Amino acid sequence: MGYVLKYHCFLLSAMVLLPAWCYSQDFICSRATYYGSPDCLGTPNGACGFGEYGRTVNDANVAGVARLWKNGTGCGACYQVRCTEPQLCSDDGVNVVATDYGEGDNTDFILSPSAYGSLATEDKSDELFDYGVVDIEYRRIPCRFAGYNNLMVKVHENSNHPHYLAIVVLYVAGQNEIEAVDILQEDYNEWRPMRRAYGAVFDMENPPRGRIILRFRVRGSMGQTWVVANNAIPSDWKAGAAYDTQIQLS
Structure with missing residues (x-):
């Protein structure tokens, strides 16, 4: 072979x-x-x-x-x-x-x-x-990834802390699709949509300071729903690093 x-x-x-x-x-x-x-x-x-x-x-x-x-x-x-x-x-x-x-x-x-x-x-x-x-x-x-049970996000290499954040969504399990990603602006208690730059890459100019709270609009066998990751990305995030959202999709 x-x-x-x-x-x-x-x-x-x-x-x-x-x-x-x-x-x-x-x-x-x-x-x-x-x-x-x-x-x-x-x-x-x-x-x-x-x-x-x-x-x-x-x-x-x-x-x-x-x-x-x-x-x-x-x-x-x-x-x-x-x-x-x-x-x-x-x-x-x-x-x-x-x-x-x-x-x-x-x-x-x-x-x-x-x-x-x-x-x-x-x-x-x-x-x-x-x-x-x-x-x-x-x-x-359904997607199944050996050793990876949780949804992961990778900070794209083109990101520039703290002025520009781009993420790539990885290890989407089951028969689910990520349709949209929002970031919580905590001081206003408001969700701000990230832009789908291309493919599985979502980005935002001037993201919120501090920890990054994300929500994902997921479409799958159970229909469409929003799933929140309260500690998706730490405040000291770095370009190229991958972070575990602690979210399991099946």
């Missing part, structure tokens, strides 16, 4: 998306391809703003999506993807995390080489890479 990935990591498909709408039980039919990079991982400058997290999370089984990206709300969503070529594809396929935007040839997924190779049975991955684009079916599944 390692040799196959090294050989195919430099190939790249980037064409126009024309989504398929075909349903098989609770799966949706589409197509998938894979991207190439010298180290077989994605770019740290992906459209979701995840940085290294977007390259390595989920054992590097990640994907770029277009229609499912949903202006960034779809960043971090998890999917089961399986190809449909007889005698070539495994029964379960692979579980992937959407960490970037990407358009392909009638595809909904541009998979990392690791994820694409995992679509095949153990001895057929080389043949699968030769296809380049394959028919698939996929479904949304």
Whole structure:
């Protein structure tokens, strides 16, 4: 498997998306391809703003999506993807995390080489890479991250304490999506909305001084709700640091 990935990591498909709408039980039919990079991982400058997290999370089984990206709300969503070529594809396929935007040839997924190779049975991955684009079916599944039970926020490297704060929302578990983020202005007892800068990155000029209290508008299997993190970010926050919100989403 390692040799196959090294050989195919430099190939790249980037064409126009024309989504398929075909349903098989609770799966949706589409197509998938894979991207190439010298180290077989994605770019740290992906459209979701995840940085290294977007390259390595989920054992590097990640994907770029277009229609499912949903202006960034779809960043971090998890999917089961399986190809449909007889005698070539495994029964379960692979579980992937959407960490970037990407358009392909009638595809909904541009998979990392690791994820694409995992679509095949153990001895057929080389043949699968030769296809380049394959028919698939996929479904949304709950996200689960080994060792991470709580929602995390990372202070983006471009932040400048105390004048500018940008955060990246990480480890959104279950089938939930973060639609909005607010900061509490405690002296006025008022919630101020952060701007979705791009992907999973939210920012604000001149954030409140002191500890940062956040609330997240979450949409998931239970509908839409606001969830408050009273100690999301300490008063002495630093660019590049990640903080545990103590919020569990399922």
